Amino acid sequence: MISPRYHREIPQRYRLEAGRCADCGEIHFPPRAVCRKCGARESTTVVLPNRGKVVTCTVVDIPPAEFDDQKPYVNAIVELENGVRLTCMVAEAPPDAVDIGTEVELIFRRLRCGREWEVLQYGYKARVV
Ligand SMILES: [Zn+2]
Known part of the structure; x- marks a missing residue:
């Protein structure tokens, strides 16, 4: 639902x-x-804009259940080219490939699924460029 x-x-x-x-x-x-x-x-x-840089980030080794299939992953605060900051997961990168200053682009990806989430949820994630 x-x-x-x-x-x-x-x-x-x-x-x-x-x-x-x-x-x-x-x-x-x-x-x-x-x-x-x-x-x-x-x-x-x-x-x-969909491009920006990582302001800060952390590796999540023990996520909530709905993100368990994606661990370990990096959550980052990204500052976009126009100065807007947002928090998102970094996709398609091992945790050691992401650091402060890493250039990223926002992409459309599956966010979560699991027993408690009957419908897959989609949204933006960052990807290292
Ligand atoms: Zn105003």
Whole structure:
């Protein structure tokens, strides 16, 4: 079963859609109803760049059950080319291939599955470039 939250977040998870404040231009990811910088309530949808660098990362050896088939993996905070930061898993790389400053691109991948998740969930992960 797909949770309402997962369904609501599909534009961000699938298409990297963020919100740009109509007043000050601040970009929020995920989009916010109220700008955290100036308090404005109007925003437009923008698509984030898919390239960036790892700001920090950690290796996950003992993950939650729904990620168990992917261990060990790296979780990273990635700063995109426009300065927006997000947290994601790094796919298709051994843990020692990822470090601070590693250049990555965001790709569309399966996120999780397992006994408690009857429907596979998809979204973005980083990949070393
Ligand atoms: Zn603003």
